[in-house]
Amino acid sequence: MAATASAQTRTTGIPGRFILSAEGRHLVVDASAATGGVAEAFVAQELLVGALATCAQAVISLKADEMGLTLRGVTVDVESSRDPDVRPPVYDGFTMDFEISGASQDDAETLVTFFQENCPIYHTLASAAPMKVTIRAVA
Template structure:
C-alpha cells in the first residue's frame, strides 16, 4: 500500500490540516509565507519522517539481533542551500545509542541506511551526513 497524505486548508491563513489514514496533524507555513510559525513546518515534517524511520528500523534490527538497546535517540536536521532556496544543502542525522557497542551500532545504522526508503530517496537528492554516538 502506498503512503498517502492529504493537506487541506483550515480557514486560518497559513495553517493546514494533514491527514493520513485516520490520523490528523496540523501544519503551517512559515511567517514569511503567511503562517504563524507555530504548527509543524514542512521541513520539520521531512526530517521528523526520516528520524521516525531511523528509530523504527534501528530498534527493530536491535531486537532481531538480540542486542540490548537501553536508549535510542535520532536527531535529524536540515540546512537550506543559500544559493538554491528550493533545496537543502545538507541533512544531518545524529544517532545516540545506549547498550550496543560501536561496531553493533554501526551495523544497526547501516541496516537503516540500506532499508529506509525515506533515507534512500533523500540521500540520492541531497548529501546526508550520519553521526553515531554510543554509550556502552
C-alpha cells in the same frame, strides 16, 4: 506489491494553517514564517526531517530485536539545510546524529548501516543532497 501512502491537506480558515490527514489520523501543520504562516505547529521541513528520524527509529528497533540487543535508548537528531536564495529551492544537505545507549560502537554502527540500507526515505534524501551521519554508542 508496492507500498503506497496517501495524505490530504485542507485549509482551516486560519491563514497558513492546515490539517494533514492520512487514514483517519490528523495533524495540524503550519506554513513557515517565510511563507506566511505562524509556525506554531510543525512546518513542512520539520515533517520531512521527522519522517527520516522516525524511519531510523523503526528500522533500528527492528534490527536490534533481531540481533537480541536490549537498547536503553536511541536518539536520532536530524537537521536539514537549504540556501533560501537558490531557485528552485532545494535542501542542500542533511545531518543525522545517532546516540545509541546499551550497545557497543560496533553494534551501533551495524544498526545504523542496516537503517541506511533499508530506509527508502534515507535513500531518497541521500540521493538528492549530501548526508552526513555520526554514530555514538553509550555503554
